Amino acid sequence: MTFTVTVEPSGRTFTADEHETLLAAAIRQGIGLPYGCKDGACGSCKCRKRSGSVTHGPHQSKALSAEEEAAGLILTCCATAHSDVVLEAPQVTEAGALPVKKLPVRVLALQRAAPDVMIVRLQLPATEAFQYRAGQYVEFLLRDGSRRAYSMACAPHLAAEPPQLELHIRHMPGGKFTDHVFGAMKEKDILRIEGPFGSFFLREDSSRPIILLASGTGFAPIKAILQHMQHRGITRPTWLYWGGRRPHDLYQDDWIRAQAPSMPHLTYVPVVSDALAEDGWQGRTGFVHRAVLQDHPDLSGFEVYACGAPVVVESARRDYAAAGLPAEAFFADAFTSEADKATSAA
Structure with a gap:
């Protein structure tokens, strides 16, 4: 029926x-x-x-x-x-969606950005256009039928010529796919992906100031959104809060700081929760979602885009609502591990 x-x-x-x-x-x-x-x-x-x-x-x-x-x-x-x-569902505003495609991709480069983060660049087929919105993700199709999802870390205009994608993959020890990425994967390997998926992308019809909240590799889709904003000339006041346990978890801190001259409307706030004395960390400490509330106790006029660990996303959703953020102004992409999914099925 x-x-x-x-x-x-x-x-x-x-x-x-x-x-x-x-x-x-x-x-x-x-x-x-x-x-x-x-x-x-x-x-x-x-x-x-x-x-x-x-x-x-x-x-x-x-x-x-x-x-x-x-x-x-x-x-x-x-x-x-x-x-x-x-x-x-106030987020549903569009007349249509971009086509979802299954595509072969070739590994172009593997770059260790942190002890547990690999930047993977994939070559897309030159004969078939792949369209997506900054913030969306693709799924790898593994041989046993399982899937692993990762966000594009590059804006669509940068992925078009040459046709390639950038992904940020965090190593989950014992993980079927990430053990392969950090062990056996090599340049020129062929993989299959499907996408784009997800409703995590910038709402450009709004004039509200923006808070971008990332934990760990949740920075990947945030980076794509920042690049898209640069490309489109979007100058809404924007704050980026990026959290990690140790300073090395903010693995593209230098890249963000290099954008300052071209994005004067962007305020960057890195936050570290478990710095060691040897790190010499002089910046903000604590939980990243709480740093937002310390700086912006009234969120009623903002839009928030949150990405990363589920506990960060859900804590932000709850606490920001209490700070006046309308439910329809909170957009999120929780990076759920296979362990999380196994728990949900238990």
Whole structure:
């Protein structure tokens, strides 16, 4: 049986089979519902159900609590419809989405940017255009059918000529894919990717000042957004807060500082939580999302783009709402590990 799903306030509609999740149906039909992990672990796809009946599959309580579900909130990534449904998702504003493609890519270069961060550059096919928005991600298609998602760390205009992508990959010891990246992967290897995915990209129709919040390799899509802003001449007041445990976790600190002359509207605030005496760190310390609140206790007039570890993203979502940030002005991409996903399925 097929049901109709209406998304307000945009009025967009799509159909969903009773056996597919609302998010899968939306992606299939080019409707830009927000999402992150697609596995019920991060909460990025959470939205309000105005009417209709859905059933949730396995998910983590931190992504959707029983109280939130009772209040009418759902996770579209693991909810299936049992009737026509009306959702409230202010992020859905576009008439269409960029085409999702499966492509072969060749490893051009591997650069160790930090002890546990590899910058991977991939050559795209010259015969087929690959379009995406700064902030979106691709998924590697592994031989056993599993997937691994990574954000583009370069703006679309920089990926076009020559056709290539930059990704920032953090090593997760024991991880099937990242062990390969940091061990056996070499230049000229051929991989397969699919994308673009994700609703994490700059809303250019807004005039609100911007806060970019990144933890670890959550800087990757933020870098793409910064490059896009430079390219488009977007000069809205912008603050970038980038957090890591040690200074070396801010692995492209020099790159950010080099942008200062061309981006006078950008304020950069690096934050380190666990610096050692040998690091000689003289900058801000503590949790990066709290540094934002120290500088901006009233967030009612801002837009926030948060990317990185789920605990950082969800802490920011909660605490920034208490500081006056409207829910529709918070955009997020939580970097959910396979361990997180396994927990959500338990």
